[in-house]
Amino acid sequence: MSVPGGAAALRSRLQRARAAMQAAGCDVMMLSLGADLPWVSGYEAMPLERLTMLVVGATEEQGAVLFVPELEAPRVVPQPGVFSVRPWAEHEGPVALVAELAARLVPASGGTPRVAVSDRAWSTFLLALQRLLPGWEWTVSSEVCAPLRAVKDEAEVDALARASAAADRVARALLGGEISLVGRPERDVSAEIAARLLEEGHQRVNFAIVGSGPNSASPHHEAGDRVIRAGEPVVCDFGGTLDGYCSDITRTVFTGEPEAELRRIYEVVAEAQRAGVEAARVGSPCQEVDRAARRVIDSAGFGRYFVHRTGHGIGLEEHEDPYMVEGNSAPLVPGNAFSVEPGIYVPGRYGVRIEDLVVATAAGPRPLNVADHSLVVLGP
Amino acid sequence: MSVPGGAAALRSRLQRARAAMQAAGCDVMMLSLGADLPWVSGYEAMPLERLTMLVVGATEEQGAVLFVPELEAPRVVPQPGVFSVRPWAEHEGPVALVAELAARLVPASGGTPRVAVSDRAWSTFLLALQRLLPGWEWTVSSEVCAPLRAVKDEAEVDALARASAAADRVARALLGGEISLVGRPERDVSAEIAARLLEEGHQRVNFAIVGSGPNSASPHHEAGDRVIRAGEPVVCDFGGTLDGYCSDITRTVFTGEPEAELRRIYEVVAEAQRAGVEAARVGSPCQEVDRAARRVIDSAGFGRYFVHRTGHGIGLEEHEDPYMVEGNSAPLVPGNAFSVEPGIYVPGRYGVRIEDLVVATAAGPRPLNVADHSLVVLGP
Numbered sequence: 001m002s003v004p005g006g007a008a009a010l011r012s013r014l015q016r017a018r019a020a021m022q023a024a025g026c027d028v029m030m031l032s033l034g035a036d037l038p039w040v041s042g043y044e045a046m047p048l049e050r051l052t053m054l055v056v057g058a059t060e061e062q063g064a065v066l067f068v069p070e071l072e073a074p075r076v077v078p079q080p081g082v083f084s085v086r087p088w089a090e091h092e093g094p095v096a097l098v099a100e101l102a103a104r105l106v107p108a109s110g111g112t113p114r115v116a117v118s119d120r121a122w123s124t125f126l127l128a129l130q131r132l133l134p135g136w137e138w139t140v141s142s143e144v145c146a147p148l149r150a151v152k153d154e155a156e157v158d159a160l161a162r163a164s165a166a167a168d169r170v171a172r173a174l175l176g177g178e179i180s181l182v183g184r185p186e187r188d189v190s191a192e193i194a195a196r197l198l199e200e201g202h203q204r205v206n207f208a209i210v211g212s213g214p215n216s217a218s219p220h221h222e223a224g225d226r227v228i229r230a231g232e233p234v235v236c237d238f239g240g241t242l243d244g245y246c247s248d249i250t251r252t253v254f255t256g257e258p259e260a261e262l263r264r265i266y267e268v269v270a271e272a273q274r275a276g277v278e279a280a281r282v283g284s285p286c287q288e289v290d291r292a293a294r295r296v297i298d299s300a301g302f303g304r305y306f307v308h309r310t311g312h313g314i315g316l317e318e319h320e321d322p323y324m325v326e327g328n329s330a331p332l333v334p335g336n337a338f339s340v341e342p343g344i345y346v347p348g349r350y351g352v353r354i355e356d357l358v359v360a361t362a363a364g365p366r367p368l369n370v371a372d373h374s375l376v377v378l379g380p
Numbered sequence: 381m382s383v384p385g386g387a388a389a390l391r392s393r394l395q396r397a398r399a400a401m402q403a404a405g406c407d408v409m410m411l412s413l414g415a416d417l418p419w420v421s422g423y424e425a426m427p428l429e430r431l432t433m434l435v436v437g438a439t440e441e442q443g444a445v446l447f448v449p450e451l452e453a454p455r456v457v458p459q460p461g462v463f464s465v466r467p468w469a470e471h472e473g474p475v476a477l478v479a480e481l482a483a484r485l486v487p488a489s490g491g492t493p494r495v496a497v498s499d500r501a502w503s504t505f506l507l508a509l510q511r512l513l514p515g516w517e518w519t520v521s522s523e524v525c526a527p528l529r530a531v532k533d534e535a536e537v538d539a540l541a542r543a544s545a546a547a548d549r550v551a552r553a554l555l556g557g558e559i560s561l562v563g564r565p566e567r568d569v570s571a572e573i574a575a576r577l578l579e580e581g582h583q584r585v586n587f588a589i590v591g592s593g594p595n596s597a598s599p600h601h602e603a604g605d606r607v608i609r610a611g612e613p614v615v616c617d618f619g620g621t622l623d624g625y626c627s628d629i630t631r632t633v634f635t636g637e638p639e640a641e642l643r644r645i646y647e648v649v650a651e652a653q654r655a656g657v658e659a660a661r662v663g664s665p666c667q668e669v670d671r672a673a674r675r676v677i678d679s680a681g682f683g684r685y686f687v688h689r690t691g692h693g694i695g696l697e698e699h700e701d702p703y704m705v706e707g708n709s710a711p712l713v714p715g716n717a718f719s720v721e722p723g724i725y726v727p728g729r730y731g732v733r734i735e736d737l738v739v740a741t742a743a744g745p746r747p748l749n750v751a752d753h754s755l756v757v758l759g760p
Contacts, residue, residue, distance in 0.1 A: 046600060049692075049699050071688045074598035074727070090689050090705065119504035124520045126503045140504045191578060198571060218454035220426060308451045309470050312429075319429050325470065347454070 003042040003244065004155030010082045013148065014040045014056070014064065020144045021058045026116045028102045029056040029141055030129070034120035035316035036145040038244065041066065041083055043076055051094040051125055054083060057105040065101060067094050095125060099132035116141040142321070150313055150321040151335040157359055159245040160315065160337055164357050164368035166200035167239060167247035171371035174236055174251060177378045181228045182255050186210040190223035193238050202240030202247065206318050209237040209250075216252070217351035219308055219343060231256030233350045235343075239318060246318045248339055249369050250355035254377045265302065265344045266352050266375050272296035273354045273373070276310050276324070276340040280358050280365040283331050286338075289324040293342040302344045305351075311339040314357060336360040337368075383422045383624065384535030390462045393528070394420045394436070394444065400524045401438045406496045408482045409436040409521055410509070414500035415696035416525040418624065421446065421463055423456055431474040431505055434463060437485040445481060447474050475505060479512035496521040522701070530693055530701040531715040537739055539625040540695065540717055544737050544748035546580035547619060547627035551751035554616055554631060557758045561608045562635050566590040570603035573618050582620030582627065586698050589617040589630075596632070597731035599688055599723060611636030613730050615723075619698060626698050628719055629749050630735035634757045645682065645724045646732050646755050652676035653734045653753070656690050656704070656720040660738050660745040663711050669704040673722040682724045685731075691719040694737060712740040717748075 003009055017040055021029055031037035031054040038044045043066065045052035050069035057063060064083040068076055073087035088094045106113040112135065117126055119140045130138065152160065170193060173179055179192055187210075194205040211221035212228040216235040228234060232255050239248035258266065272293040279292035290310040297306045311324035314337055322328060322336055341355030356369035383389055397420055401409055411417035411434040418424045423446065425432035430449040437443060444463040448456055453467035468474045486493040494517045497506055510518065532540065550573060553559055559572055567590075574585040591601035592608040596615040608614060612635050619628035638646065652673040659672035670690040677686045691704035694717055702708060702716055721735030736749035 069600075071599040071725075075600060075602060089687070091707075117503050117507075119502055121503040122499055123497050123501040123503060123506045123518075124499035124522070126506055127497075127518055127520060138503075138507055140507060142504070187583075195575070203567075219451040220449075220455060222455055307469070327471075345451075 004159050005153070007079050007082060009153075009155065010040060010042055010079055014082060015060070016148050017056070017144055018058055018060065020148060021056070021116065024116070024139075024144055025114050026139070026144060027058055027106045027113050028115040029144060030054070030098060030102065030115060030117045030121070031056065031141055032118045032121040032125065034118045034141075035149065035320065036118055036141045039145060039149055039316055042079055046072060051098070053094070053098050053121075053125070055098055055101050055105070062105050067097055069094075095128040096132065099129055102133065112137050114139065116144050146321040149315060151333055152315060152337050152359070153335065156245065156315065157335065157337065159243050160357065160359070161368050163202065163240070163242035163245050163247035164249070166202055166242055167197065167249045168369050168371045169200045170196045170238065171249050171251050171369070174253060175372055175376050181212075181234055181253070181378060182230050183227060185225050185227050186212055186215065186223040187225060189228065189236075193236065197238060197240040197247075202242045204241040206239050206241060206246065207237070209235065211235040211351065214348055214350065217345040217347050217349060219345060219351070219353065228255060233258065233262060233352060235351055235353055237353065237355065244316055246314050246316070248314055248318060248355065248357060249371065250341055250353045251371065252352045252354060254375065257377055258375075262350055262352070263375065264300075265346075265350075268297055268300040268302060269342055269344055269352045269354050270373050270375075272342040273340055273356070276342060277356065277358055277365050277367060280332060280338075280340065280360055282334055282360050282362055286322045286324050286328040286330055286332060287326050289338075289340060290326055293340065297342060297344060305344045305346055306342060307345060308343070310342055313338045332360040334360055334362050384539050385533070387459050387462060389533075389535065390420060390422055390459055394462060395440070396528050397436070397524055398438055398440065400528060401436070401496065404496070404519075404524055405494050406519070406524060407438055407486045407493050408495040409524060410434070410478060410482065410495060410497045410501070411436065411521055412498045412501040412505065414498045414521075415529070415700065416498055416521045419525060419529055419696055422459055426452060431478070433474070433478050433501075433505070435478055435481050435485070442485050447477055449474075475508040476512065479509055482513065492517050494519065496524050526701040529695060531713055532695060532717050532739070533715065536625065536695065537715065537717065539623050540737065540739070541748050543582065543620070543622035543625050543627035544629070546582055546622055547577065547629045548749050548751045549580045550576045550618065551629050551631050551749070554633060555752055555756050561592075561614055561633070561758060562610050563607060565605050565607050566592055566595065566603040567605060569608065569616075573616065577618060577620040577627075582622045584621040586619050586621060586626065587617070589615065591615040591731065594728055594730065597725040597727050597729060599725060599731070599733065608635060613638065613642060613732060615731055615733055617733065617735065624696055626694050626696070628694055628698060628735065628737060629751065630721055630733045631751065632732045632734060634755065637757055638755075642730055642732070643755065644680075645726075645730075648677055648680040648682060649722055649724055649732045649734050650753050650755075652722040653720055653736070656722060657736065657738055657745050657747060660712060660718075660720065660740055662714055662740050662742055666702050666704050666708040666710055666712060667706050669720060670706055673720065677722060677724060685724045685726055686722060687725060688723070690722055693718045714740055714742050716740040
């Protein structure tokens with residue numbers, strides 16, 4: 001993948017990650033699936049049964065070694081001064097290679113070795129490593145990397161903005177009636193949205209939820225065979241990856257005039273979304289974004305139908321720190337990027353969600369999505 | 381997802397899994413990401429930070445409970461007699477809920493509790509569970525499920541055959557020159573192959589490798605911006621999921637007459653592929669498939685350029701047991717389904733791979749792919 005800022009950005013990230021390792025008392029970091037690996041190396045592991053793992057020592061002198069299956073080694077873009085590459089052949093045991101190097105990185109002076117492993121690394125590899133390194137203390141690499149990754153630099157915000165602009169173009173096509181809905185199975189509309197995300201510049205589609213009629217009440221509905229009818233709400237929540245960074249937007253449209261209660265729900269969600277964005281001020285606790293949106297929905301009497309948190313951080317991963325959720329009292333800092341996406345879901349009947357991405361800046365919340373929030377009724 | 385055989389098939393699988401748990405001394409099984417969960421439940425976990433986990437007791441009376449995020453609960457298709465559903469709300473801790481239930485499933489009579497967790501479950505969840513259940517012995521659920529899943533029943537072989545037939549139709553379009561190559565970036569050809577996989581009936585595209593010219597020497601090449609030229613080999617390796625089961629096929633085509641050595645390499649790979657299929661006899665060790673293919677390539681003098689095993693099992697997952705690799709002496713049994721995909725890769729120059737899926741049957745190896753293996757030169 002291309003990295004905004006190039007090798008210099010990677011070296012700076014690795015330097016900050018090492019400082020965080022030392023602060024957390026971590027002797028070794030083992031990065032595999034998930035975004036911590038591409039964040040420090042520019043290389044993304046394939047989600048397959050052959051182990052890819054970057055072993056990082058806590059000091060620059062100890063360096064970092066990327067263990068990669070020999071047949072995938074040609075995919076690796078070398079990053080001088082960041083890591084060296086150790087391809088492993090089919091007859092070798094990659095877990096043993098990782099464990100041997102890790103053991104050499106631990107200071108002889110004693111104490112329980114502490115190692116941070118990718119949050120999304122497969123359990124099969126973690127269990128095998130634990131067997132070879134008994135008595136070690138294990139934690140997740142997000143303890144080291146998440147606070148760093150949660151603060152996007154200028155080039156990263158730029159990449160997120162480009163991804164969001166591409167998603168906005170698809171959202172505008174939806175709102176403008178270019179994507180026909182009535183009479184088509186949700187699955188087909190989802191496929192069209194996915195194709196448009198690619199056409200607009202995404203390299204990868206991460207999801208394209210299309211929930212029509214009663215399915216709009218299922219927040220993570222999987223687009224299926226249901227044929228969209230006239231007079232329904234259609235929740236469309238989609239995103240992809242563009243130059244490594246994610247987009248994520250939700251718009252709810254109507255294939256006919258909504259009844260009074262549904263219209264009211266739409267207005268409440270739109271107002272809750274505005275309130276959430278408005279609350280996203282540097283220095284405010286993350287949970288304040290959730291509370292601001294929830295207050296609007298609660299006071300309109302729909303509180304029990306808002307069954308999820310208000311938002312999630314976004315960057316190299318679709319969902320990452322910081323989360324806009326009750327209990328997260330960490331203050332927003334400039335460069336935090338996250339979704340604000342309240343919803344109301346009346347089981348079996350209908351649902352509405354509106355979502356934009358937002359960056360916290362010293363000058364106030366900066367929405368990355370600008371596609372319209374007005375209630376849109378599309379003709380057949 | 382739809383399950384060949386329906387709820388009755390799920391109940392039979394769970395019954396066999398419980399017998400295997402008892403044989404392995406497992407008190408509890410915890411299924412999350414990966415295919416063991418859909419294999420016994422018909423439900424696939426979303427690969428996100430909210431935990432989905434099926435907790436299975438070792439006896440039928442203990443039952444099985446699916447912990448699922450409340451907002452995803454509407455996605456679950458109930459399977460009476462298989463599992464019950466416990467949606468968890470945003471303010472609840474799903475890991476604690478899982479640990480509490482697991483502790484109740486362990487016999488009071490003592491001994492170290494033994495639990496099998498999904499191979500692909502995220503490390504962040506495993507580490508959190510290990511903290512709440514100290515002293516427990518952990519293993520991977522493939523220890524329980526892989527030997528069962530490796531033997532496909534008739535309905536599963538049928539599903540694999542349908543997926544392969546769909547992939548074959550795309551391969552024929554490629555071999556017939558319907559997919560234009562010369563002058564297009566690899567990325568565009570990959571997107572067209574992906575779109576055709578969907579058109580032919582796949583619900584999901586898993587990968588569409590397009591490696592042209594020197595990129596054909598990178599077995600897991602990611603299709604990129606390189607523009608395909610005349611007079612090159614193009615390795616196309618693609619597959620998707622159709623009704624839950626995976627396809628996977630590779631063909632190498634030429635955009636101009638290959639030079640003598642490259643033509644020779646193609647013939648050697650084609651012969652190695654035939655030899656591998658021919659060796660896939662019930663009762664033969666899996667490694668014999670690898671050896672048969674490798675012997676052909678070795679004796680032609682290209683052994684050092686064949687850098688991967690000959691094949692992998694396939695089913696609900698793209699790669700699963702049994703693996704056709706040196707060291708796997710397990711004998712093939714009827715219903716084993718796997719790829720046979722030797723290749724020769726001369727770094728920086730060119731590569732060739734040919735792959736079909738095969739099922740071991742009492743009547744001999746049954747190839748699921750039948751698209752032609754002849755060397756095809758496509759015009760501009």
